[in-house]
Amino acid sequence: MSGSEPQLDVQLEVNYYPGCTGRTTERSYVETALMVLRDLGVEAKLREDLPCCGTLEAELADISIQRGLVSIISREAGEVVTGCSGCYSNIIRGGGRARHLLEFLVREVGLDRIRARVKRRLGIRVAPYYGCQALRPATLAIDDPEDPRIFEDLLSAIGAQPVDFDMKSKCCGGPLSLRRPDAAREMAARVVDSAKRGGAQVVATMCNLCHFMLDFNTSSLPIVHFTQLMAYAFGHEYGELGFEESFNPLPKELLSGDGR
């Protein structure tokens, strides 16, 4: 790191809430999220000591369980930043305070600072897949609940080319993955097909569960966590970012190309 790194005027400190899959199948999301936050001068504390947010299933059993678990998180950590849209929604709807990582990066850290940190522009066509939990209900929306732009803005800032696609703010099928696996798989496939028709070379997700659903259930496009793209743009080596942990890894060649 050179001495000319852009510094935040005010040092930011956050409690990073990994989400359950962030401790297991989506660990590379958490690791690259922490890398990116640190690169941008944010001191992020990984809070694996905090319990589960309750998940939709606990809420379906009894909303008081969700409220109870969220109250522990709030008392112990106050506001948390999380890259998991499911946790983000659950914590807010359960009465706690949370910010979505992507929204925090764009609005709190800021696009100027992100642009200033970019060491290599990616030049690939990326489908920004929002999913639903950070957009709706309207009370917790990080952007327009149906036609958001915030993810596109972030991708442009790191030199990637965002593509538009029909399913960008639709559901990945995650909530049905255990109850109706066939229907869930079909929904995940529809998202990736739509991204492909939009001309994307890769699908970037902003939620633990969305990533799992698209990656596990499809095989026609590389699926990445948006933080992996950011970390690569910030100069980290391809091998440090956990791309190979995906079932649909992003080939290194795509990153060195010019988007053709």
Added chain:
Amino acid sequence: MIAQEVKRISGQDVELCYQCGECVSSCQAAGIGGFNPMAMMHMVQLGMEEVVEGRVFETCLHCYLCSVRCPQGLSFPEVATALSNIWTRRHGPDRIERAFLSQIREKGFVNPVRVALAASGLPSAWMLGRGLRLAKHAFESGRVNPRLLQEVRRIVRE
């Protein structure tokens, strides 16, 4: 009455629904296993027991798209949650809820691999292919603070 019970749990006044169909026409899950949020709202209004007992509410994706389009400001996902809470109060958690709750009680977090195994029984051959690569995660027991885990166990009882 189901409508009152739904309102008490979710704060949603289902009587405001006049069956315009915006929810069902917005719904990605419409038609799956007979799922139709508009019809279910009507069933709640009429107090029809099968809206609880039939468990069709479990097909709701909780994507909340209908909630941002409803001209009456209603939120069907919250109605679905309330119906699910009512069912669970009558019968206890279903197989999938049990799988999640026992994970939360045991370790304070949900190990997705263990939940998938507990909830779906024997995985299909297709699941097994990719699922095998996830097997290593089944042994992750997390780092939830023991003091907080005690508290979690008071909230998520057997």
